[in-house]
Amino acid sequence: MxxxxxxxxxxxxxxxxxxxxxxxxxxxxxxLGFTAGAPIVVPTVAxxxxxxxxxxxxxxxxxxxWPTVRQVLRLGPPADLESEFxxxxxxxxxxxxxxxxxxxxxxxxxxAGWLLAGAVAALQLVLALTGYCLxxxxxxxxxxxxxxxxRLAAVSSRDAIG
Numbered sequence: 001m002x003x004x005x006x007x008x009x010x011x012x013x014x015x016x017x018x019x020x021x022x023x024x025x026x027x028x029x030x031x032l033g034f035t036a037g038a039p040i041v042v043p044t045v046a047x048x049x050x051x052x053x054x055x056x057x058x059x060x061x062x063x064x065x066w067p068t069v070r071q072v073l074r075l076g077p078p079a080d081l082e083s084e085f086x087x088x089x090x091x092x093x094x095x096x097x098x099x100x101x102x103x104x105x106x107x108x109x110x111x112a113g114w115l116l117a118g119a120v121a122a123l124q125l126v127l128a129l130t131g132y133c134l135x136x137x138x139x140x141x142x143x144x145x146x147x148x149x150x151r152l153a154a155v156s157s158r159d160a161i162g
Contacts, residue, residue: 015078019057019127019133021128029041039110048060057087057088090136090139
């Protein structure tokens, strides 16, 4: 059976505030882990981001508390909904960064591992505070400037190989 094409009706739309909430929660968890000297939080957050990236934002462990928080604070519906694809792409990038950070931590390159985890946390903090998602923008680059995206991807893969 051939894969089904993605149609506008099959694109899940999400409350962007939930994505921001999950990002903020990941920053808190990573920050507490760094402060406590508990590197186990790095792969734990990576798995949480990876589950959402692979299976959809409805499986976001970090975003799961958002509906309850929204209800407790009596917040209304969002002004706009967004496609879940850009946040999932961003979460995939975060998963890759934290995965590499985990490898560095396990390999004994503790400062480098925490630095990489800190970079992911910094991007998550920007998202949580401002709503700006760099990974989401990178996802958009593929659709708005495909030739530029392909050229950058080719350069990146050459750098990784060479």
